[in-house]
Amino acid sequence: MSFSELGLAPELLRAVEAAGYHTPSPIQAKAIPACLEGRDVLAAAQTGTGKTAGFTLPILQRLSRQPVDGRRPVRALILTPTRELAAQVHDSVEKYGAALSPRLESDVVYGGVKINPQINRLREGVDILVACPGRLLDLVSQKAVRLDQVETLVLDEADRMLDMGFIHDIRKILKLVPQQRQTLLFSATFSSEIRQLADKLLHEPVSIDVAPRNTAAETVEQSVYKVDKPSKTALLVHLIRQQQLEQALVFTATKHMANRVTKNLQKAGITAAAIHGNKSQNARTSALNGFKSGEVRILVATDVAARGIDIAHLPHVINFELPNVPADYVHRIGRTGRAGASGSAMSLVAPDERDQLKGIERLIGKPVPVHESEDFDARAVQEELTSAGGQTEDPGPPGQQRKNRPGGGQRRQRAGDQGGRQQGNRSQGNSEQPRREGERPARRRRRGGRGRSGGGNHASSGNS
Ligand code: AMP
Numbered sequence: 001m002s003f004s005e006l007g008l009a010p011e012l013l014r015a016v017e018a019a020g021y022h023t024p025s026p027i028q029a030k031a032i033p034a035c036l037e038g039r040d041v042l043a044a045a046q047t048g049t050g051k052t053a054g055f056t057l058p059i060l061q062r063l064s065r066q067p068v069d070g071r072r073p074v075r076a077l078i079l080t081p082t083r084e085l086a087a088q089v090h091d092s093v094e095k096y097g098a099a100l101s102p103r104l105e106s107d108v109v110y111g112g113v114k115i116n117p118q119i120n121r122l123r124e125g126v127d128i129l130v131a132c133p134g135r136l137l138d139l140v141s142q143k144a145v146r147l148d149q150v151e152t153l154v155l156d157e158a159d160r161m162l163d164m165g166f167i168h169d170i171r172k173i174l175k176l177v178p179q180q181r182q183t184l185l186f187s188a189t190f191s192s193e194i195r196q197l198a199d200k201l202l203h204e205p206v207s208i209d210v211a212p213r214n215t216a217a218e219t220v221e222q223s224v225y226k227v228d229k230p231s232k233t234a235l236l237v238h239l240i241r242q243q244q245l246e247q248a249l250v251f252t253a254t255k256h257m258a259n260r261v262t263k264n265l266q267k268a269g270i271t272a273a274a275i276h277g278n279k280s281q282n283a284r285t286s287a288l289n290g291f292k293s294g295e296v297r298i299l300v301a302t303d304v305a306a307r308g309i310d311i312a313h314l315p316h317v318i319n320f321e322l323p324n325v326p327a328d329y330v331h332r333i334g335r336t337g338r339a340g341a342s343g344s345a346m347s348l349v350a351p352d353e354r355d356q357l358k359g360i361e362r363l364i365g366k367p368v369p370v371h372e373s374e375d376f377d378a379r380a381v382q383e384e385l386t387s388a389g390g391q392t393e394d395p396g397p398p399g400q401q402r403k404n405r406p407g408g409g410q411r412r413q414r415a416g417d418q419g420g421r422q423q424g425n426r427s428q429g430n431s432e433q434p435r436r437e438g439e440r441p442a443r444r445r446r447r448g449g450r451g452r453s454g455g456g457n458h459a460s461s462g463n464s
Pocket of ligand 1 (some may be wrong): 020021022023024025028046047048049050051052053
């Protein structure tokens with residue numbers, strides 16, 4: 001099948017060719033004709049499947065065929081859970097729509113940056129708006145934008161939006177868009193919540209399920225390195241050096257750990273940057289750009305921040321900590337092995353992460369092979385880092401910190417052999433697994449009534 005068989009306009013076919021795409025991906029082959037017909041779509045698709053072009057190309061085509069005179073109302077609204085994904089989807093809209101005549105105007109809005117420039121841009125009118133829900137509602141409340149002429153609404157990564165607690169914002173937005181519209185819902189996983197949302201929102205949708213759900217790309221070589229928690233940093237440094245990893249995306253469960261791992265890698269002389277919800281938008285953008293340009297060798301990310309990151313040919317993903325939600329494992333390793341390319345996904349698994357590993361294996365329907373006998377000198381690496389300043393282990397929250405770290409019991413370790421010291425009480429205390437990044441802290445939640453008009457604008461998730 002070729003793109004020209006999908007009913008796309010010549011300008012869009014040229015854009016697709018310029019992007020270097022020769023054949024439509026399976027989701028594009030199904031979604032593009034359905035969207036062009038104006039049908040609602042319910043698609044099970046992970047990042048990396050080409051879903052973005054699957055909905056942006058038909059939106060561009062439909063809107064360009066009905067140009068509007070005068071000030072442009074928002075006619076297509078694309079909601080995404082994170083700023084990075086929003087920026088990326090907007091880039092795609094601009095890229096694919098560059099040759100359209102007359103031109104369509106598009107914009108992207110999210111929190112964490114000044115609102116006034118966004119207000120000014122929106123006042124000039126846009127046809128296609130990509131937005132994170134929190135900031136969009138701020139802009140609506142400031143009368144910078146109206147949504148009553150939206151013809152197509154896209155919920156991208158809907159499962160993640162619900163995970164991040166955006167359901168209330170989504171409900172509010174649904175009241176602002178016309179009942180009569182086209183709705184496209186993309187989700188990597190299908191919980192009963194997503195199904196309920198889909199049942200409510202979609203009218204006789206075309207269902208598309210391109211990859212078997214919850215399975216990892218076959219082209220990604222997965223492996224588990226069993227290791228004591230205190231030796232994880234040393235093993236990470238060892239793997240990066242020994243395998244001469246040119247670049248890798250490293251996942252941690254918390255923002256705190258992302259910072260710590262980044263600092264330790266820097267001490268080991270490895271260029272690293274962290275990306276998570278506590279970082280300013282500028283810091284996130286510069287970390288991501290540094291990684292994309294190759295200046296930064298290791299990008300350390302939490303799950304929420306990593307959503308939507310699209311880096312061509314990313315060969316390695318390392319799970320410094322396993323995610324608490326098994327589906328996140330599939331998302332994480334989906335960052336590599338894209339479009340059939342090969343990739344590797346290594347997971348450093350401590351004894352107290354065994355249940356998480358079991359959950360992941362149940363989800364993907366197969367065991368993850370254990371990499372036997374990685375002989376490395378944990379102590380030597382730790383000493384190296386210590387002499388570069390500071391400690392290599394996570395001390396945990398104040399009050400639970402142990403003295404004399406890094407501990408004396410560490411020696412040459414064979415990953416896979418966890419015969420060493422068990423984590424005992426500290427790991428039972430779950431000190432390294434506080435709330436997931438998208439969740440709001442309980443205290444804030446109780447104060448919830450303050451809302452975004454008080455300046456809250458979902459800063460707790462750091463992504464809207
Ligand atoms: P997405 O799943 O939309 O994030 O896209 C993942 C990556 O696949 C992006 O880098 C796209 O540029 C790329 N891509 C999208 N469609 C195609 C295609 N038909 N052929 C090759 N690469 C594609």
